[in-house]
Amino acid sequence: MQTKKPWRIGTRAKLLLRGLRYSSLLPYASIDGWLTVDEAIALYELGRALPDDHPRAVEIGSWQGKSTVCIAAGMRDKQQPVLTCIDPFDASGDAASADVYGDRADRLGGPLRRAFEQNLIDAAVREVVEVRQGFSHDQAQHVDGSLDLVFLDGDHGYDAVRQDFLDWGPKVRAGGYLAMHDVVHPVHEGPRRVVEELIANDPRWVEQRYVDSMFVARKASS
Numbered sequence: 001m002q003t004k005k006p007w008r009i010g011t012r013a014k015l016l017l018r019g020l021r022y023s024s025l026l027p028y029a030s031i032d033g034w035l036t037v038d039e040a041i042a043l044y045e046l047g048r049a050l051p052d053d054h055p056r057a058v059e060i061g062s063w064q065g066k067s068t069v070c071i072a073a074g075m076r077d078k079q080q081p082v083l084t085c086i087d088p089f090d091a092s093g094d095a096a097s098a099d100v101y102g103d104r105a106d107r108l109g110g111p112l113r114r115a116f117e118q119n120l121i122d123a124a125v126r127e128v129v130e131v132r133q134g135f136s137h138d139q140a141q142h143v144d145g146s147l148d149l150v151f152l153d154g155d156h157g158y159d160a161v162r163q164d165f166l167d168w169g170p171k172v173r174a175g176g177y178l179a180m181h182d183v184v185h186p187v188h189e190g191p192r193r194v195v196e197e198l199i200a201n202d203p204r205w206v207e208q209r210y211v212d213s214m215f216v217a218r219k220a221s222s
């Protein structure tokens with residue numbers, strides 16, 4: 001006998017219930033990933049809050065572009081927006097994640113980088129994004145500072161997140177934003193420990209807040 005599935009409101013409906021202005025985020029719902037509706041909206045609003053002229057943002061850990069399309073959609077209508085996305089696109093990651101990434105990548109039936117690019121094209125944000133295929137620590141020396149936004153969602157192991165924060169935190173300009181995913185998480189301890197040990201009590205990081213699992217802070221203006 002068939003059991004009835006409990007009725008659930010879908011991601012698209014949830015987005016639209018937050019306001020019709022989020023309809024530009026609808027493509028995010030069809031992309032594989034781990035971002036809640038409120039996290040998606042928060043990233044979009046961060047993108048929108050960046051300066052109108054030549055805003056520069058960096059995303060560490062893009063996977064198939066779920067968070068990418070949210071940030072990029074927020075930046076899209078500005079002058080010369082650039083969102084630099086850094087990911088090896090080889091499904092590698094911390095011990096707790098690598099098997100999950102590997103299984104999902106196998107089921108994709110094609111390269112991760114291709115899926116990522118296609119998702120950006122479908123969401124009409126490809127022109128906003130500069131892709132740097134590689135690992136965050138290696139790429140850090142090739143990306144100038146004075147960034148308006150850095151979003152950390154790459155390797156979630158403690159040492160890796162700490163290194164990402166040490167590499168990329170100083171590149172956020174005064175008044176710019178830092179966002180970190182999976183800081184409140186039952187498995188990943190790395191992001192939470194880095195926030196607790198290096199950021200939470202540092203007066204240079206102001207306006208600290210959480211959106212679901214995501215931590216957001218702003219670098220003090222002076």
Ligand SMILES: C[S@@+](CC[C@H](N)C(=O)[O-])C[C@H]1O[C@@H](n2cnc3c(N)ncnc32)[C@H](O)[C@@H]1O
Nearest residue numbers: 033061062063066067087092135136153154155
């Ligand atoms: C949790 S997923 C990112 C999810 C994505 N932000 C989204 O919203 O769908 C983590 C990604 O970071 C990548 N990654 C792992 N180690 C990395 C590193 N050192 N530098 C950059 N990316 C890394 C993984 O291969 C994976 O694609």
